[in-house]
Amino acid sequence: xxxxxxxxxxxxxxxxxxxxxxxxxxxxxxxxxxxxxxxxxxxxxxxxxxxxxxxxxxxxxxxxxxxxxxxxxxxxxxxxxxxxxxxxxxxxxxxxxxxxxxxxxxxxxxxxxxxxxxxxxxxxxxxxxxxxxxxxxxxxxxxxxxxxxxxxxxxxxxxxxxxxxxxxxxxxxxxxxxxxxxxxxxxxxxxxxxxxxxxxxxxxxxxxxxxxxxxxxxxxxxxxxxxxxxxxxxxxxxxxxxxxxxxxxxxxxxxxxxxxxxxxxxxxxxxxxxxxxxxxxxxxx
Amino acid sequence: xxxxxxxxxxxxxxxxxxxxxxxxxxxxxxxxxxxxxxxxxxxxxxxxxxxxxxxxxxxxxxxxxxxxxxxxxxxxxxxxxxxxxxxxxxxxxxxxxxxxxxxxxxxxxxxxxxxxxxxxxxxxxxxxxxxxxxxxxxxxxxxxxxxxxxxxxxxxxxxxxxxxxxxxxxxxxxxxxxxxxxxxxxxxxxxxxxxxxxxxxxxxxxxxxxxxxxxxxxxxxxxxxxxxxxxxxxxxxxxxxxxxxxxxxxxxxxxxxxxxxxxxxxxxxxxxxxxxxxxxxxxxxxxxxxxxxxxxxxxxxxxxxxxxxxxxxxxxxxxxxxxxxxxxxxxxxxxxxxxxxxxxxxxxxxxxxxxxxxxxxxxxxxxxxxxxxxxxxxxxxxxxxxxxxxxxxxxxxxxxxxxxxxxxxxxxxxxxxxxx
Numbered sequence: 001x002x003x004x005x006x007x008x009x010x011x012x013x014x015x016x017x018x019x020x021x022x023x024x025x026x027x028x029x030x031x032x033x034x035x036x037x038x039x040x041x042x043x044x045x046x047x048x049x050x051x052x053x054x055x056x057x058x059x060x061x062x063x064x065x066x067x068x069x070x071x072x073x074x075x076x077x078x079x080x081x082x083x084x085x086x087x088x089x090x091x092x093x094x095x096x097x098x099x100x101x102x103x104x105x106x107x108x109x110x111x112x113x114x115x116x117x118x119x120x121x122x123x124x125x126x127x128x129x130x131x132x133x134x135x136x137x138x139x140x141x142x143x144x145x146x147x148x149x150x151x152x153x154x155x156x157x158x159x160x161x162x163x164x165x166x167x168x169x170x171x172x173x174x175x176x177x178x179x180x181x182x183x184x185x186x187x188x189x190x191x192x193x194x195x196x197x198x199x200x201x202x203x204x205x206x207x208x209x210x211x212x213x214x215x216x217x218x219x220x221x222x223x224x225x226x227x228x229x230x231x232x233x234x235x236x237x238x239x240x241x242x243x244x245x246x247x248x249x250x251x252x253x254x255x256x257x258x259x260x261x262x263x264x265x266x267x268x269x270x271x272x273x274x275x276x277x278x279x280x281x282x283x284x285x
Numbered sequence: 286x287x288x289x290x291x292x293x294x295x296x297x298x299x300x301x302x303x304x305x306x307x308x309x310x311x312x313x314x315x316x317x318x319x320x321x322x323x324x325x326x327x328x329x330x331x332x333x334x335x336x337x338x339x340x341x342x343x344x345x346x347x348x349x350x351x352x353x354x355x356x357x358x359x360x361x362x363x364x365x366x367x368x369x370x371x372x373x374x375x376x377x378x379x380x381x382x383x384x385x386x387x388x389x390x391x392x393x394x395x396x397x398x399x400x401x402x403x404x405x406x407x408x409x410x411x412x413x414x415x416x417x418x419x420x421x422x423x424x425x426x427x428x429x430x431x432x433x434x435x436x437x438x439x440x441x442x443x444x445x446x447x448x449x450x451x452x453x454x455x456x457x458x459x460x461x462x463x464x465x466x467x468x469x470x471x472x473x474x475x476x477x478x479x480x481x482x483x484x485x486x487x488x489x490x491x492x493x494x495x496x497x498x499x500x501x502x503x504x505x506x507x508x509x510x511x512x513x514x515x516x517x518x519x520x521x522x523x524x525x526x527x528x529x530x531x532x533x534x535x536x537x538x539x540x541x542x543x544x545x546x547x548x549x550x551x552x553x554x555x556x557x558x559x560x561x562x563x564x565x566x567x568x569x570x571x572x573x574x575x576x577x578x579x580x581x582x583x584x585x586x587x588x589x590x591x592x593x594x595x596x597x598x599x600x601x602x603x604x605x606x607x608x609x610x611x612x613x614x615x616x617x618x619x620x621x622x623x624x625x626x627x628x629x630x631x632x633x634x635x636x637x638x639x640x641x642x643x644x645x646x647x648x649x650x651x652x653x654x655x656x657x658x659x660x661x662x663x664x665x666x667x668x669x670x671x672x673x674x675x676x677x678x679x680x681x682x683x684x685x686x687x688x689x690x691x692x693x694x695x696x697x698x699x700x701x702x703x704x705x
Contacts, residue, residue, distance in 0.1 A: 017387060017388065017389050018377070018386075018387070018388040018392070019385055019386070019387050019388075020374060020375075020377060020380065020381065020385060020386040020387075020388070021380075021381065021384070021385040021386075022380055022381050022382055022383055022384075022385075039417055039422055039423055040417045040418065043413060043414055043417040043418075044417075047403060047406065047410075047414055050405075050406060050410065051403060051405050051406065054405045055405065121400070121401070122400060122401050122418065123378070124378060125378070125396045125397055125400045126376070126378070126394065126396070126400050126401070126418055126419065127376055127377035127378055127394070128418070128420075279379070279380040280380075282373065282378045282379040283302065283303075283379055
């Protein structure tokens with residue numbers, strides 16, 4: 001604890017010299033600064049969580065109702081009526097295991113995308129590393145994710161699906177999922193500041209993206225020779241892996257590798273772009 | 286003590302803004318069609334920052350100064366002089382186009398109070414939220430929590446969502462958090478124009494406490510007596526350039542002498558339309574014969590006639606007149622809403638209001654009259670117009686002894702009745 005304090009004091013303390021100038025390097029991501037502002041990050045996340053279900057009758061129950069309802073409707077429409085195959089797994093669990101990571105991704109991307117514009121009053125009045133805004137809006141979605149995960153375990157009990165040893169990979173997968181959500185979310189948040197068009201693009205981009213991702217259908221439905229195309233979609237690997245660790249299907253390492261590469265590249269690119277345009281934010285927001 | 290160190294160095298600082306010009310009107314259907322097709326390309330160019338020279342505007346040009354530890358610097362200038370831009374650069378909200386600023390030590394900037402307050406959260410939660418946004422650590426807030434609540438005088442409502450607060454409570458809490466910051470360098474914009482007079486006084490008192498603790502303070506205000514009281518050094522900005530930098534009294538004097546658009550009691554706005562939300566076209570200061578003048582007899586009434594245009598609704602703004610003496614003491618301020626009749630009228634496109642100041646009240650001498658307009662923005666007031674006009678009151682008709690005590694010299698009504 002003591003050493004942490006000294007880091008923080010060093011950073012904000014008297015010896016800290018700030019130079020404000022027009023030109024900055026391309027890769028000027030001040031990780032030390034981000035670390036020094038971690039308390040603000042936690043405060044922003046807890047604000048979003050606290051505010052999320054305030055003045056609602058059902059409160060936190062919404063975190064249960066939303067994914068369960070989607071699961072039920074998808075099971076009816078795609079599982080029962082359209083008879084989409086599900087690799088021999090009961091369709092409700094099959095689709096829910098995919099909706100779990102997809103839910104985190106889509107909420108994270110849409111809330112991060114609008115987060116900068118939504119925080120215009122902060123951006124134009126006080127300084128802190130701006131990238132905290134989209135990052136913390138992703139953080140708030142994690143609570144819903146945890147609740148959804150608990151429901152998945154219940155579903156597995158109901159459908160008597162045995163727990164796989166691969167479940168220990170969950171934290172790692174979650175990390176890849178978060179990195180991917182951050183990459184896309186941060187980029188969109190920066191783009192929305194300059195080009196408000198993205199506010200209209202994001203919801204429908206997410207919708208199209210979902211149908212391009214094996215959420216409601218199994219990857220095996222795609223003909224073998226076109227499957228590589230689906231691998232280029234980073235969410236394919238993540239969703240397939242989630243199914244694999246929960247439902248015990250085979251882990252598709254190639255798809256997952258693609259996701260890791262994409263997530264890393266996207267996150268890097270987003271941060272560079274964000275840093276580059278960050279300086280203009282207060283002027284154009 | 287050793288020589289004071291420069292904690293803030295501003296070096297050739299410049300800031301350029303891009304003005305959004307209005308789109309040209311399309312006259313024919315064909316042009317409109319073409320316009321619709323080409324508009325996205327034009328807009329893309331504008332949004333991505335490619336513009337021609339005519340749309341550029343220099344808010345700050347080649348500003349140089351140094352601030353040493355413990356100095357309390359007042360930054361003054363008219364609206365649009367670049368004060369806010371300078372503060373925004375110093376607080377790292379926006380970056381300069383050219384030049385640099387070097388800051389030693391931690392900075393807290395208060396461009397408004399209550400930044401980031403969330404209406405759904407309680408007072409307690411907002412103290413932690415706002416404190417963190419202003420750069421306080423959890424431990425620091427923990428230790429100051431009681432003091433913050435006490436200063437804001439909201440003990441009973443700590444666990445009530447702030448949306449249920451009265452505007453007074455809200456502002457008091459917001460300021461109280463800010464007042465408990467302990468940065469080495471404090472940057473304060475005109476945040477004092479909030480709350481009631483009594484609370485404003487407490488805010489000023491708190492600010493002067495901070496100033497006497499050896500902290501470095503940069504303070505922007507239109508309130509010259511506050512600047513005079515708090516600051517030992519002044520910086521006058523004019524049209525984005527640094528005009529004077531020096532002893533605060535000298536700088537205020539230069540600033541007050543400054544309005545060339547004003548002569549013989551008539552002020553005409555040099556800008557035909559400056560895009561302000563309240564655009565004052567002309568101000569006349571009239572004597573009893575309805576002649577514009579800046580020289581009045583002691584026993585003459587003064588009428589201030591303001592002609593303005595606005596698109597705001599009545600509840601959104603007020604027009605005001607204030608008077609200060611040559612030493613910078615504020616004598617009064619008055620608003621057009623003081624009169625019930627003026628509170629409910631709907632402003633037309635062009636309006637004229639008059640403020641009537643009684644005779645036989647002010648000591649002979651030089652005065653600065655401020656005509657201003659405030660817009661309500663949430664709980665804060667934003668100055669959308671402000672001009673200072675110098676008038677003089679001579680001793681014609683005044684009582685002989687002009688050296689009476691007090692700032693005013695009213696001729697009052699005395700009566701007598703026999704003691705039984």
